[in-house]
Amino acid sequence: MEIKQICDIFRIKGELKEYSAIKTGNINKTYKVTYEDNGKTFDYIVQDINKFVFKAPEHIMENIKGVTEHISKKYDEQESEKYVLDFLQTEDGVNFFIDDDDRFLRAYRFIPRSVTYDTFDDLGVLENAGAAFGRFQMQLADFDASSLHEIIPNFHNTASRYEALEASASKDVCGRLEEVKELYDALISNKDTATSLVKMLSDGSIPLRVTHNDTKCNNVLFDFETGEPLAVIDLDTVMPGLTAYDFGDAIRFAANTAQEDEPDLSLVGLDLEKYEAFTAGFVKQTSSAMTEQELETLYLGPIVMALELAARFLTDYLDGDKYFKCNYEKHNLVRAKCQAHLAMDMISKAEITKQIIKKYAK
Numbered sequence: 001m002e003i004k005q006i007c008d009i010f011r012i013k014g015e016l017k018e019y020s021a022i023k024t025g026n027i028n029k030t031y032k033v034t035y036e037d038n039g040k041t042f043d044y045i046v047q048d049i050n051k052f053v054f055k056a057p058e059h060i061m062e063n064i065k066g067v068t069e070h071i072s073k074k075y076d077e078q079e080s081e082k083y084v085l086d087f088l089q090t091e092d093g094v095n096f097f098i099d100d101d102d103r104f105l106r107a108y109r110f111i112p113r114s115v116t117y118d119t120f121d122d123l124g125v126l127e128n129a130g131a132a133f134g135r136f137q138m139q140l141a142d143f144d145a146s147s148l149h150e151i152i153p154n155f156h157n158t159a160s161r162y163e164a165l166e167a168s169a170s171k172d173v174c175g176r177l178e179e180v181k182e183l184y185d186a187l188i189s190n191k192d193t194a195t196s197l198v199k200m201l202s203d204g205s206i207p208l209r210v211t212h213n214d215t216k217c218n219n220v221l222f223d224f225e226t227g228e229p230l231a232v233i234d235l236d237t238v239m240p241g242l243t244a245y246d247f248g249d250a251i252r253f254a255a256n257t258a259q260e261d262e263p264d265l266s267l268v269g270l271d272l273e274k275y276e277a278f279t280a281g282f283v284k285q286t287s288s289a290m291t292e293q294e295l296e297t298l299y300l301g302p303i304v305m306a307l308e309l310a311a312r313f314l315t316d317y318l319d320g321d322k323y324f325k326c327n328y329e330k331h332n333l334v335r336a337k338c339q340a341h342l343a344m345d346m347i348s349k350a351e352i353t354k355q356i357i358k359k360y361a362k
């Protein structure tokens, strides 16, 4: 189905001017679409949901409806247009459409003046990202977690992620294990650290909350001029989770001295200034709601998330690159090495990061 037909289904008014693919995400196919109506231009996002990753996309759309309605209530109409995603409905009153090729499609308004960043040079903007994710979590503190579908079971269960890695290594369907053995062994030797948060969750020492679970900092929109944080996007994995997951995933993406898939490992490491900037924004928003134990173990989040993602990228490499979109042949392996290297650097700086968190906790 053509983009124009999809836009018609979502009842977008006016004349289609142009559209282009947005390549930043690793999962869905995303298009920016521009329409003109009564002499004014309006932008929209059309997305084709990845059905290999998301087995029940209608559950995602139910979760998103609940979450966006809940957050909208905290704003007036004008604020909502900046801070909350607004999904379009078909004439049947639903927020998705399945086309003849069985593609699962959705459309929503492009937030005006918004940009995303894959790297953060401005520490103020990074602090804003921390504040945006912190605020998002606080806004969901009174959301009924039992109404949420678990979109990807065990999404951040690092113990299960490690089991999957071990299973893929023992099957070795593509014959790639020998090539990655050193990295594999390094990850396995850090299994206790990687599974530490899961253990604390299961023994009740830290609480389950409603979290975003994919806090890559290109999932926050910023005003292109002022750097003000706008909407938090990519709500596909909003599910019960740990505060440390949201904190950790954001840090491992944005406080890396390089991009998350940097091939030259000498460039990869934890940037403590960036760590502090994100932490200032996030912890100031959330610390009053956190338990003492949660705050004390928050520093583990970035380490666990980097190890978990290294395990996930390596698993996908061993399985033959089925899950993450890859731009070149060994992309998943490069990503895995980068995340593992970052995790080791974070481990060596653990004491300093604990102090940074303490500094901003109320």
Ligand code: ADP
Pocket: 022, 024, 025, 026, 027, 028, 029, 030, 045, 085, 108, 109, 110, 111, 114, 115, 116, 218, 219, 221, 233, 234, 235
């Ligand atoms: P993926 O799950 O593949 O990461 P996202 O939902 O994060 O998909 O969208 C991919 C990119 O599209 C984002 O990083 C952002 O740059 C852009 N984008 C998505 N939604 C909007 C929006 N409502 N307004 C502006 N840009 C958006």
Ligand code: GN1
Pocket: 024, 025, 026, 027, 028, 053, 213, 214, 216, 219, 234, 236, 237, 260, 309
């Ligand atoms: C995926 O969709 P995107 O690109 O924001 C992935 C995250 C990973 C990230 C790594 C549903 O996020 O878990 O951390 O890639 N999302 C899903 O870049 O698996």
Ligand code: MG
Pocket: 024, 025, 026, 216, 218, 219, 234
């Ligand atoms: Mg995204």
